[in-house]
Amino acid sequence: MFDIEEELKKLPARPGVYLMHDEKDAIIYVGKAISLKNRVRQYFQSSRNKGVKIDQMVTHISRFEYIVTDSELEALVLECNLIKEHRPKYNTMLMDDKTYPYIKVTVNEDYPRVLFSRQLKKDKAKYYGPYTSAGAVKDTIELIHKLYQIRTCSRNLPKDMGKERPCLNYHIKQCAAPCQGYISKEQYAENVGKALEFLNGNYGPLLKELEEKMKAASDAMEFEKAIEYRELLNSVKQIAQKQKITNSDMEDKDIIAMAVDGEDAVVQVFFIRDGRLIGRDHFYLRTSEGEPTKEILGSFIKQFYAGTPYIPRELMIQEAIDDQELIEQWLTARRGHRVYLRVPKIGAKEKLVELARKNAALVLSQDKEKIKREEGRTIGAMKEIASLLGLSGISRVEAFDISNTNGFESVGSMVVYERGKPKRSDYRKFKIRTVKGPDDYASMHEVLTRRFRHGLEEGKELQDKEMPEELGSFTKFPDLLMMDGGKGQVNVALQVLDELGLDIPVCGMVKDDNHRTRGLYYNNAEIPIDRNSEGFRLITRIQDEAHRFAIEYHRSLRSKEQVHSVLDDIEGIGPSRRKALMRQFQSLEAIREADVEALAAVPSMNRAAAEKVWKFFH
Numbered sequence: 001m002f003d004i005e006e007e008l009k010k011l012p013a014r015p016g017v018y019l020m021h022d023e024k025d026a027i028i029y030v031g032k033a034i035s036l037k038n039r040v041r042q043y044f045q046s047s048r049n050k051g052v053k054i055d056q057m058v059t060h061i062s063r064f065e066y067i068v069t070d071s072e073l074e075a076l077v078l079e080c081n082l083i084k085e086h087r088p089k090y091n092t093m094l095m096d097d098k099t100y101p102y103i104k105v106t107v108n109e110d111y112p113r114v115l116f117s118r119q120l121k122k123d124k125a126k127y128y129g130p131y132t133s134a135g136a137v138k139d140t141i142e143l144i145h146k147l148y149q150i151r152t153c154s155r156n157l158p159k160d161m162g163k164e165r166p167c168l169n170y171h172i173k174q175c176a177a178p179c180q181g182y183i184s185k186e187q188y189a190e191n192v193g194k195a196l197e198f199l200n201g202n203y204g205p206l207l208k209e210l211e212e213k214m215k216a217a218s219d220a221m222e223f224e225k226a227i228e229y230r231e232l233l234n235s236v237k238q239i240a241q242k243q244k245i246t247n248s249d250m251e252d253k254d255i256i257a258m259a260v261d262g263e264d265a266v267v268q269v270f271f272i273r274d275g276r277l278i279g280r281d282h283f284y285l286r287t288s289e290g291e292p293t294k295e296i297l298g299s300f301i302k303q304f305y306a307g308t309p310y311i312p313r314e315l316m317i318q319e320a321i322d323d324q325e326l327i328e329q330w331l332t333a334r335r336g337h338r339v340y341l342r343v344p345k346i347g348a349k350e351k352l353v354e355l356a357r358k359n360a361a362l363v364l365s366q367d368k369e370k371i372k373r374e375e376g377r378t379i380g381a382m383k384e385i386a387s388l389l390g391l392s393g394i395s396r397v398e399a400f401d402i403s404n405t406n407g408f409e410s411v412g413s414m415v416v417y418e419r420g421k422p423k424r425s426d427y428r429k430f431k432i433r434t435v436k437g438p439d440d441y442a443s444m445h446e447v448l449t450r451r452f453r454h455g456l457e458e459g460k461e462l463q464d465k466e467m468p469e470e471l472g473s474f475t476k477f478p479d480l481l482m483m484d485g486g487k488g489q490v491n492v493a494l495q496v497l498d499e500l501g502l503d504i505p506v507c508g509m510v511k512d513d514n515h516r517t518r519g520l521y522y523n524n525a526e527i528p529i530d531r532n533s534e535g536f537r538l539i540t541r542i543q544d545e546a547h548r549f550a551i552e553y554h555r556s557l558r559s560k561e562q563v564h565s566v567l568d569d570i571e572g573i574g575p576s577r578r579k580a581l582m583r584q585f586q587s588l589e590a591i592r593e594a595d596v597e598a599l600a601a602v603p604s605m606n607r608a609a610a611e612k613v614w615k616f617f618h
Helices: 004-010 036-042 052-059 072-086 134-148 185-199 204-219 223-239 293-306 324-335 347-389 440-463 487-500 534-567 575-585 588-593 596-600 607-617
Strands: 016-021 027-033 063-068 102-105 114-117 126-128 253-261 264-273 276-286 314-317 340-342 396-405 408-418 428-431 480-483 506-511 517-522 525-528
Touching: 004 063, 016 036, 016 072, 027 036, 027 072, 036 063, 063 347, 102 134, 102 185, 114 134, 126 185, 134 185, 134 223, 204 223, 253 293, 253 347, 264 293, 264 347, 276 293, 276 347, 293 314, 293 324, 314 347, 324 340, 347 480, 347 517, 347 534, 396 440, 396 534, 408 440, 408 534, 428 440, 428 534, 440 487, 480 487, 480 534, 487 506, 487 517, 506 534, 517 534, 534 575, 575 588, 588 607, 596 607
Parallel strands: 253 314, 314 340, 396 480, 480 506
Antiparallel strands: 016 027, 016 063, 102 114, 102 126, 253 264, 264 276, 396 408, 408 428, 506 517, 517 525
C-alpha cells in the first residue's frame, strides 16, 4: 500500500520530474521541480489555493514517482519528453505539439545555412540542442549571421548564383552574398567552420570579444550599441547551458547503472529512443554480499535482454563487465545488427550514466522494502502461477473477455500483463463482426482468431524487413493465455491455436457461484489456489481488468448507438450535422430545448434542417 504521507517525507530537495498515478496506475500528471521535496508536497497541503483542475487531480492521486535530474533545465526537457510519451490527463495546458527549438546547420549543402528548427530529422544536417528558449536560439542565430555572415536565403547555390540581386542582409553586413560570388566557396566554408566551432561549445573567445566590444562601446558613450552587445552576451550564456537528457545523434540506446547495498541491488535503465529519453525503469536484484558491480551488471544484462523483443544499438554502462565482447556478439546476433557496450568516461554520456546511478541509489536507499513487496506482487506472483501450472519462464500473459447486452454490440477485450504489471499500450479491443446474438464462445473464437492471425501476418512482414522496428503488440505472443471462464472458454482457445498451428499454454479462471475466482482450469483439471496468495490476487486483478476493459468499450459503443438512433432518424441530418449538433449542445436534452434560430446557427446547419430537428422533438 502506497502511503503518501510517508513517501512525501522521502522526497529529495533536488531538481527532477514527478509523475502522478491514479488508482488504475495510469499516469495522470507529469511536472517538473527545482526541488522535488517542496513542489510535490504543495499538492497535498490543504491551505494552498491550487485551482479547480489541480484540486480535482489531487483527489485521484493514488501514488507518485519521480526522476532526479542534475538541473531544472534537464527536468524541463525531460518533462516535455514524458508528457509527449504518456499524454497525462491533467497536463491539458501542455498537450499541444509544442517542441523545443534546435539550431540546424545544413552542412549537406554547398553553401550551408544556419536555421531555426523545431524538428530533428535524419537529413544529413547538423543539429544543436534542444534549447528551452526560442528567443535565445534566434538571438544566437542572428549573432552567427552578424559574426560570420552566413546566408539565410533558400536559393539553390551555386546553380542560382548571379540570377538575382543580393538581398538586404548583404547591405546591412549580415551576409557575404555567396549568391553573387562575392565570397569564395573556401572562405565561406571557413566561416561556417567557425560557426560550428561556436555551436560545439567553444564560447570563450566569442564571450571575450563581446565583453571587450561592450566595454569599448560603453567607454565611447555608445550606450545603445553597448546594450546590444550585452543582450547578445546574455543570449550566448543562456545557450551555453548544455543539457544531456536529449542526444542529437537520433540513436536508440539504453543507459544502465546500478547501486548496491549488501545483498540488495537496484539497476536503473534509461530508455532513449530517437535521441529522446522517453522513460525509465528500475529492477531489484538479490545479490551475494560483496559481489562485484561488474558481475551484477553482467547478470542483469544477460537476463534482461534475453527477454526483451527490442535491443538498441548501444548500451551505455557504468563499468566494463566480464565477457563483454562475447555478450556483444550475443546481443548482435539477437538484434541482427551490431550492438555496442560502452563505458563513457567523459562528457554528456558519462554524466547521463551517473544520473542513472544516482536514481538507482535513491531507489535503493528509500524504497528497499517497497521494491521487495512490489516484486512479490508482480514477478513473485507470476512465479506462483507458473509453479501451480508446472510451467517456467512466464513473462507475458494475455487475458480475454466478451461483453454484450442480449447480443447487442458484442465486443471482445485483450489485456496484457508483463512481469506481473499491466502493459496498457498493448491492450486491444475487438468489435465482433461475424457473430449475431449472445454467443460468447463463437465471439471468443473470432477474437482469438483475429488476434493470432494478425500476429502471424505482422511477423511475416517484419521478417521481410532488413531492419525491423520494435515488435508490435500482436507480434509478441504470450507465454500463457488466461480465459475468463472454465472448460468451455479454454477449449475454444485451444481450438483456435490448433487451427493456426500455435502451441501456447491456456488456462481458465474459474469462478464460484458468487462470481468470485476460486481456481484455475488447466489440462482438463481444476487447480485450487490459496486465496491469500499473491498469485491469487494477480489472477483476480487480471480477470477484473479484462472485464473492465470490455465493459468500457461496450458502454462507449452503446452510447454512440443511442445518439445515432435519435438524431439520424431525422430527415436531412447525417453524420456531419449530427456531430456538429452534439459538439454545439453537448446533449440531446439541450438540442431538444433549443429554438430554430439556435439550431440554424450551428455550423453545417441551415434553417430548413433546423426546422426539421425542432419539429422532430416537438
